[in-house]
Amino acid sequence: MEAFDYNDIQLVPNKCIIKSRKEADTSIKFGSRTFKIPVVPANMQSVINEQLAIWLAQNDYYYVMHRFQPEKRADFIKMMHDKKLFASISVGIKDEEYTFIDELVKQDLIPEYITIDVAHGHSDYVIKMIKYIKDKMPDSFLTAGNVATPEAVRELENAGADATKVGVGPGRACITKLKTGFGTGGWQLAALRMCSKAASKPIIADGGIRHNGDIAKSVRFGASMVMIGSMLAGHEESPGNVIKIDGKVYKQYWGSASEVQKGGHHNVEGKQLLVPYRGSIKDTLKEMQEDLQSSISYAGGKNLQSIRLVDYVIVKSSIMNGDI
Ligand SMILES: NC(=O)C1=CN([C@@H]2O[C@H](COP(=O)(O)OP(=O)(O)OC[C@H]3O[C@@H](n4cnc5c(N)ncnc54)[C@H](OP(=O)(O)O)[C@@H]3O)[C@@H](O)[C@H]2O)C=CC1
Numbered sequence: 001m002e003a004f005d006y007n008d009i010q011l012v013p014n015k016c017i018i019k020s021r022k023e024a025d026t027s028i029k030f031g032s033r034t035f036k037i038p039v040v041p042a043n044m045q046s047v048i049n050e051q052l053a054i055w056l057a058q059n060d061y062y063y064v065m066h067r068f069q070p071e072k073r074a075d076f077i078k079m080m081h082d083k084k085l086f087a088s089i090s091v092g093i094k095d096e097e098y099t100f101i102d103e104l105v106k107q108d109l110i111p112e113y114i115t116i117d118v119a120h121g122h123s124d125y126v127i128k129m130i131k132y133i134k135d136k137m138p139d140s141f142l143t144a145g146n147v148a149t150p151e152a153v154r155e156l157e158n159a160g161a162d163a164t165k166v167g168v169g170p171g172r173a174c175i176t177k178l179k180t181g182f183g184t185g186g187w188q189l190a191a192l193r194m195c196s197k198a199a200s201k202p203i204i205a206d207g208g209i210r211h212n213g214d215i216a217k218s219v220r221f222g223a224s225m226v227m228i229g230s231m232l233a234g235h236e237e238s239p240g241n242v243i244k245i246d247g248k249v250y251k252q253y254w255g256s257a258s259e260v261q262k263g264g265h266h267n268v269e270g271k272q273l274l275v276p277y278r279g280s281i282k283d284t285l286k287e288m289q290e291d292l293q294s295s296i297s298y299a300g301g302k303n304l305q306s307i308r309l310v311d312y313v314i315v316k317s318s319i320m321n322g323d324i
């Protein structure tokens with residue numbers, strides 16, 4: 001198996017068949033809904049909050065609410081449904097999460113999307129939760145993760161997951177690779193390739209996106225959706241505090257397994273850092289869409305499917321020459 005990451009490959013252009021990039025269709029069907037672009041902000045408390053979730057849903061972007069204020073989740077679903085918007089929540093696998101699912105069913109608060117969000121998703125405890133949710137809420141679209149191997153993708157799919165999330169340790173706020181020695185840090189794109197070959201359902205590529213072009217690369221290697229944390233954490237709408245240092249403006253971005261998030265130092269696998277302030281998230285998402293439209297034109301097609309078919313070359317560590 002060849003190990004490579006986003007920085008190590010370039011996609012090979014095909015003859016352009018459109019007159020303008022505006023003709024390129026970046027939309028993606030995920031579950032029963034179609035979204036503008038195959039991008040979803042990470043379900044982290046430093047990336048998404050209720051207000052942003054409302055705006056994303058209203059504007060045809062996929063979102064996944066984080067699970068770090070568990071007591072607010074039922075009201076969140078109710079609030080989204082009152083606004084006639086889709087509800088998309090995260091759950092863990094601890095015992096109290098079964099009670100939470102039962103409570104939602106009792107109150108008839110069925111979210112359209114549920115994501116099982118744990119660090120090590122290849123586990124019988126995750127499989128048990130997948131089966132429980134699919135039994136109680138068969139109509140909810142269920143994503144399970146995070147995983148790193150084809151075996152894990154197959155097992156979670158076979159248990160009933162409608163999609164799997166791939167990426168263990170490639171995140172910007174991640175220290176899993178340093179603290180445990182495990183993960184897909186440094187070879188996330190190769191892991192995605194391996195997993196998507198085994199998958200029969202959609203995959204979300206999670207972590208390691210550093211440039212807009214990495215979205216197209218993720219699509220090329222099998223992603224239906226691309227989950228992004230650090231590149232979407234520095235906006236006006238992002239939950240982190242604004243920090244000014246020497247006239248430069250930043251926002252705080254912290255890992256979901258960081259001491260900041262956990263409020264204590266046990267099983268810490270994440271850190272807090274500062275990301276540059278980037279203005280409104282609307283502009284960043286628009287730029288991502290435009291860049292993806294360009295990618296589709298370079299792929300010689302009219303939609304995302306064309307990117308999946310292009311050739312690629314491995315140009316180890318030479319892409320960024322002169323750029324950084
Ligand atoms: N994508 C990634 O690479 C990573 C993401 N994260 C994010 O951090 C957040 C917290 O994650 P997580 O610690 O799973 O959440 P939880 O604290 O909810 O842990 C999940 C459950 O699995 C158990 N568990 C057993 N082995 C592991 C293991 N190796 N790693 C984690 N849990 C394990 C935990 O028990 P116990 O705590 O007693 O061991 C706990 O009961 C999540 O949002 C997750 O997505 C964290 C690390 C890596």
Ligand SMILES: Nc1nc2c(ncn2[C@@H]2O[C@H](COP(=O)(O)O)[C@@H](O)[C@H]2O)c(=O)[nH]1
Nearest residue numbers: 042171172174207208229230255256257270
């Ligand atoms: N190992 C850890 N991974 C984490 C933590 N918090 C979040 N994450 C993962 O990172 C991605 C976002 O990655 P990015 O490269 O776009 O910044 C996120 O979706 C999670 O899967 C953590 O504390 N430790």
